[in-house]
Structure formats: C-alpha cells, structure tokens
Amino acid sequence: xxxxxxxxxxxxxxxFGLLISGMTNPAKVVGFLDIAGTWDPSxxxxxxxxxxxxxxxxAIAKRRTKDFFGGDMRWPTATRIDTRLVLGSIAFGAxxxxxGFCPGPALVSLAAGVPKAFLFVVSMLVGMALFEIIxxxxxxQF
Amino acid sequence: xxxxxxSFTPESALAGGVILGLASALFILINGRILGISGIxxxxxxxxxxxxxxxxxxxxxxxxxxxxxxxxTTLPDARVDADWPTVGIAGLLVGIGTRYGAGCTSGHGVxxxxxxxxxxxxxxxxxxxxxxxxxxxxxxxAGAA
Numbered sequence: 001x002x003x004x005x006x007x008x009x010x011x012x013x014x015x016f017g018l019l020i021s022g023m024t025n026p027a028k029v030v031g032f033l034d035i036a037g038t039w040d041p042s043x044x045x046x047x048x049x050x051x052x053x054x055x056x057x058x059a060i061a062k063r064r065t066k067d068f069f070g071g072d073m074r075w076p077t078a079t080r081i082d083t084r085l086v087l088g089s090i091a092f093g094a095x096x097x098x099x100g101f102c103p104g105p106a107l108v109s110l111a112a113g114v115p116k117a118f119l120f121v122v123s124m125l126v127g128m129a130l131f132e133i134i135x136x137x138x139x140x141q142f
Numbered sequence: 143x144x145x146x147x148x149s150f151t152p153e154s155a156l157a158g159g160v161i162l163g164l165a166s167a168l169f170i171l172i173n174g175r176i177l178g179i180s181g182i183x184x185x186x187x188x189x190x191x192x193x194x195x196x197x198x199x200x201x202x203x204x205x206x207x208x209x210x211x212x213x214x215t216t217l218p219d220a221r222v223d224a225d226w227p228t229v230g231i232a233g234l235l236v237g238i239g240t241r242y243g244a245g246c247t248s249g250h251g252v253x254x255x256x257x258x259x260x261x262x263x264x265x266x267x268x269x270x271x272x273x274x275x276x277x278x279x280x281x282x283x284a285g286a287a
Contacts, residue, residue: 003173003196003199004195004196004199005199006168006172006173007169007173007196007199007200007203008199008200008202008203008206009203010165010168010169010172010173010177010200010203011199011200011201011202011203011204011205011206011207012203012204012206012207012210013161013164013165013168013203013207014161014162014165014166014177014203014204014207014248015203015204015205015206015207015208015211016161016207016210016211017158017159017160017161017162017164017165018158018162018207019158019207019208019211019217019218020154020157020158020161020218021154021155021157021158021159021161021162022151022154022155022158022218023158023247024208024218024220025218025219025220025221026220026221026222026223026224027219027221027222027223028149030223030277031146031149033273033274033276033277034277034278034281035143035274035278036278036281036282037144037146037281037282038144038145038146039143039144039145039146040145040146040149040150041145041150042149042150042151042152042154042155043155044155045152045155045156045159046155046156046158046159046162047159047251047252047255048156048159049155049156049157049158049159049160049162049163050159050160050162050163050166050252050256051163051252051255051256052159052160052163053159053160053163053164053166053167054163054164054166054167054252054253054256055256055257055258056167057163057166057167057168057170057171057256058167058170058253058256058257058258060171061167061170061171061257062257064171066174067170067171067172067173067174067175068171068172068173069172069173069174071173071174072174073170073174074174074175074176075176076176076244076259076261078244078261079260079261080261081260081261081264084242084243084244085242085243085244085261085264085265085268086243086264086265086268087242087243088238088239088240088241088242088243088244088265089239089243089245089250089264089265089266089268089269089272090239090243090268090269090271090272091235091236091238091239091242091243091272092235092236092239092240092243092246092269092272093239093268093269093270093271093272093273093276094235094239094272094273094275094276095231095232095233095234095235095236095237095239096232096236096247096269096272096273096276097272097273097274097275097276097277097280098224098228098229098231098232098235098276098280099222099224099228099229099232099233099236100222100223100224101222101229101232101233101236102179102236102246102247102248103179103180103183103236103240103246103247103248104179104204104246104247104248106233106236107179107201107204107205108204108205108207108208109208109220110205111204111205111206111207111208111209112208112212112217112220114220114222116222116224116226116229117220117222119226119229119230119233120229120230120232120233120236121233122233123229123230123231123232123233123234123236123237124183124233124234124236124237125183125237126233126234126237127233127234127235127236127237127238127239127241128180128183128184128187128237128238128240128241129187129237130234130237130238131184131187131237131238131241131242132187132188132241
C-alpha cells in the first residue's frame with residue numbers, strides 16, 4: 001500500500017510541476033518551439049530546473065543497489081543508439097510540434113477537461129497500440 | 143531573433159521544472175523507477191503480473207493533479223491552436239513515436255539527460271530538432287499565420 005501511495009503522490013507532484021511550469025499550455029510549447037517567430041524561451045528554464053535537481057539525485061541513485069522500500073533498482077537496459085530510437089524520436093517531436101502536447105501534459109489537460117486533449121490522448125493510445133501490433137506481426141525488423 | 147517578452151515566464155518555468163526534477167528524483171530513489179510518462183502508459187499494453195498496479199497508481203496521481211491543483215487556485219490556460227484533424231495526427235505520431243523511441247520529454251528529456259545516458263541525449267536532440275523543424279515548417283513555410 002505504501003508503494004501505491006508513493007506512486008500516486010509522485011504522479012500528482014509531477015502533474016503540479018507540469019501545470020506550474022507552463023508545459024500544459026500547447027500555445028506556450030509551440031511558442032518555445034518557434035525560434036524563427038517571436039520566441040518564448042521559458043520552457044528551456046523548465047528543462048534546466050528539472051535537470052539541476054534530478055542530476056544529483058540520479059548520481060546518488062546510481063550508487064544504490066536498492067530503492068527506499070528495499071526493492072531492486074529498475075534501470076533501463078537498452079544502450080543501443082539505432083534507427084528505431086532516432087526515427088521514433090523524430091516522429092514524436094513532429095507530433096509534439098504539430099499540437100504542442102507531449103504525453104504528460106496531454107493527460108493532465110485531459111483530466112482538466114480540455115476537449116482537444118481528449119482526442120489527442122485517444123489518438124496517442126491508438127498509436128501505442130499500433131506499435132504493439134506492428135511489433136508482434138513483424139518483430140524488430142528495424 | 144525576436145523574444146516574446148509578454149509570454150516569457152522564467153520564474154514559474156524554473157519553479158515548475160524544479161518540481162518535475164524533484165518528482166523524478168523521488169521516483170528513482172523511493173520506487174527505483176524512471177519517471178517516463180510514455181513508458182509508464184506503454185507498459186500497460188504488455189501487461190505482466192506485478193507490473194500494472196504501480197503504473198495505474200502513478201497515472202491516477204497524474205490525472206488527479208489538475209483537480210487537486212484547482213482546489214486552491216485557478217488552472218493555467220491550455221490553448222490549443224491546432225485544428226482537430228491535426229491534433230488527431232499529432233496524437234498518433236506521439237503515440238507510435240514515443241514507443242519506437244522508447245521515451246518522451248520526461249523519460250529521455252529529464253531522467254535520461256540527468257543520468258547522462260547517451261541514448262537519451264540522442265533521443266532528446268532528435269525530438270527537439272523535429273519539434274523545432276515542424277513548427278518552422280508550419281508557421282514559416284506553409285504560409286500559415
């Protein structure tokens with residue numbers, strides 16, 4: 001139960017961070033991505049603030065063998081830089097630029113009752129399901 | 143380069159960023175996991191015993207955040223300029239792209255860069271570049287706006 005509570009609280013805290021930072025406003029996200037227009041560099045401060053805090057925590061976490069509850073540390077195991085990683089990330093970035101939503105802010109805006117966030121999240125889930133279907137049919141061909 | 147001083151909000155951006163970093167720090171230290179939204183959702187498509195409840199608990203927390211936040215202050219604006227078809231296409235690209243790319247702004251951008259992962263650096267550079275180019279193409283090449 002303490003696990004579930006901590007996960008819930010961290011999820012809510014992350015949502016507060018997104019709301020306060022401006023990341024949940026697609027117009028602001030697109031304003032950040034529009035370097036050639038009148039540029040709003042605010043979101044660079046979001047990334048800067050987040051990394052400034054997290055970089056120390058990850059340095060500590062790397063030296064630990066167990067989490068706070070005594071469970072195993074689940075580090076990502078993939079290390080290969082391949083076509084999947086780059087093309088997938090490019091597709092993600094294109095979608096991010098088109099609408100101004102990335103996954104976390106889209107979920108927060110969905111819960112806040114933003115109508116287009118609902119369509120975005122449904123489409124995103126369809127995209128994730130498509131990935132699973134393609135993976136199972138074709139395997140990792142690229 | 144022209145800066146949009148009217149929209150520029152460095153204080154709240156920094157404060158929000160610090161909270162995002164704090165949440166990511168707590169998640170790895172307390173729960174031993176990377177806080178990556180697309181990965182947390184994506185794992186639900188491959189349900190394995192003992193690997194579902196934590197995802198649901200986290201996502202419920204995230205979904206509760208605007209409701210809790212709204213109890214003590216008004217929610218910030220969320221203005222979507224893209225039309226409905228574009229939003230639909232964008233969602234598809236984000237869904238399939240984050241799964242092939244194995245992460246999004248949180249997992250690669252915050253956690254990955256903070257743990258100095260070369261893979262996440264390449265992913266972050268790729269999606270940032272694609273984001274900048276997409277907005278450039280839409281706003282300055284397509285003749286829109």
